[in-house]
Amino acid sequence: MSDIEVRHLSKSFDLKGVKVEALKDINLSIKPGDIYGIIGMSGAGKSTLVRCLNFLERPTEGEVLVGGKDLSTLTEKELRKQRQEIAMIFQHFNLLMQKNVIDNICFPLLLRGEKKADARRRAMELLKLVDLEEKANAYPSQLSGGQKQRVAIARALASDPKILLCDEATSALDPQTTASILALLKDINEKFGITIVIITHQMAVIREICKHVAILNHGVLVEEGEVEEIFNHPKSEAARELILGDISENQWNGETRQKERVLEDKCLRIVFTENSAFEPVIANMILKFGVPVNILKADTKNVGGIAKGEMILGLPEGHELQEQIKAYMVEKGLEIEEVTQYV
Structure with a gap:
């Protein structure tokens, strides 16, 4: 069984009376425990696709199945519950600037109704996991970009998700910090078996961490398969450009x-x-x-x-x-x- 199954997914937007097709007939399958990359240049439809995976954007056509459940058949209440199993981290971290590190991590736990003492205990466990125990009482403005992303990862893991979606999570970081964040994600995948989906325009990120990759070009899935095979034998012009552009x-x-x-x-x-x-x-x-x-x-x-x-x-x-x-x-x-x- 796949953790995520996308079938004939299309997404279009109406911009001032003009229909814009962001995604066209996308089909892909992401196995449990995989680290799966989705790559393409700006405007390829990557971020739209990742938002369709948890129904933050509803597809115009097609299906998204998560753990065998068709998200389009769920009520809003069921969808909110399903999203607890699908965490997300972003390029710009999305931390609460007025709260310190430990309170940022506790926030989703408290929203779920957990006791404050239990939430803080769990938050400290996660800070240890991301190697930021000493920053528990610091505020986001006092952290480096890499430290902010580590806090965002700890917060995402607070709900014990089965799937972690990473939307350009390293794009704002320097190469050395990017390498450390990718190493952390790989460690999390190996320790907990969490399925990780990496959205990026950087081929170096795909090479470093992903097992499988889908290549988007102008909303179309042009190539999909094992990273090593595509690196060795790119079939599409988009894949060649991304590899040679690296x-x-x-x-x-x-x-x-x-x-x-x-x-x-x-x-x-x-x-x-x-x-x-x-x-x-x-x-x-x-x-x-x-x-x-x-x-x-x-x-x-x-x-x-x-x-x-x-x-x-x-x-x-x-x-x-x-x-x-x-x-x-x-x-x-x-x-x-x-x-x-x-x-």
């Missing part, structure tokens, strides 16, 4: 002039597997064919805890020679993909 400017050899020249070359993206990483494949290839190959970019990325080597090569001219080089790399166990049009 390249910082200082990873390119040369200035803008060289990158403009690359547009005219045939380029290949190659991914090293564990078996191929220990052999000097590129050096051997150059020796074998006796021609230079331009290494435009080389990097190592963490994909689900596994280091993956990645390169973009500019191949020499000549179709027959290019095909021979490609066949050689495949023979040596490299994953290859032409990226000429994008690069």
Whole structure:
């Protein structure tokens, strides 16, 4: 059984008499205990989709089943109860600025009718979990961004949810803090088996923590599957853009002039597997064919805890020679993909 099943979901809005289709016929299945990523650029429909998962937005068409329950069949009272099992954290933390840390965490517990002493005891347990015990009496204005997000995570866990929705939860954080928050979420997933859905536009976040990913583009689900498989073999143009866009400017050899020249070359993206990483494949290839190959970019990325080597090569001219080089790399166990049009 899936924790979340989305069937033929569409969502449209009426903006000043103009119909805007935010989501179009989305189908996906999220298994219990998974860390599932939903990624796309701005305007792809990610946040609309995550709000449909707990019916903060009601789909125009289609179904959302959570734990086998069709949310559209629930009364408002039943829906409120169901939402207690679906917690949510946000990009801007949404903490109560006039309350201190422990009172922020106690707040949802007190709303549920728990005694204050029990709520505070539970809040301290959660602060220990997120490594913020010493900040119990601090106010949000006294915390860093990462500390605020840890408080938001503790508050979200207060209701013992089965599902945690994270809507751009690391977008406002620096890379080091992002890594610590992702490590915390991964630890929570492993300790408690909570299903986590990550909404992001950052491929690095997907690579670091997610097991499966859905890629949205203009409201359409264009690709879905295991993160490692999509990283190795992206099928859609949107997936290729997200993977290749995960390249910082200082990873390119040369200035803008060289990158403009690359547009005219045939380029290949190659991914090293564990078996191929220990052999000097590129050096051997150059020796074998006796021609230079331009290494435009080389990097190592963490994909689900596994280091993956990645390169973009500019191949020499000549179709027959290019095909021979490609066949050689495949023979040596490299994953290859032409990226000429994008690069």
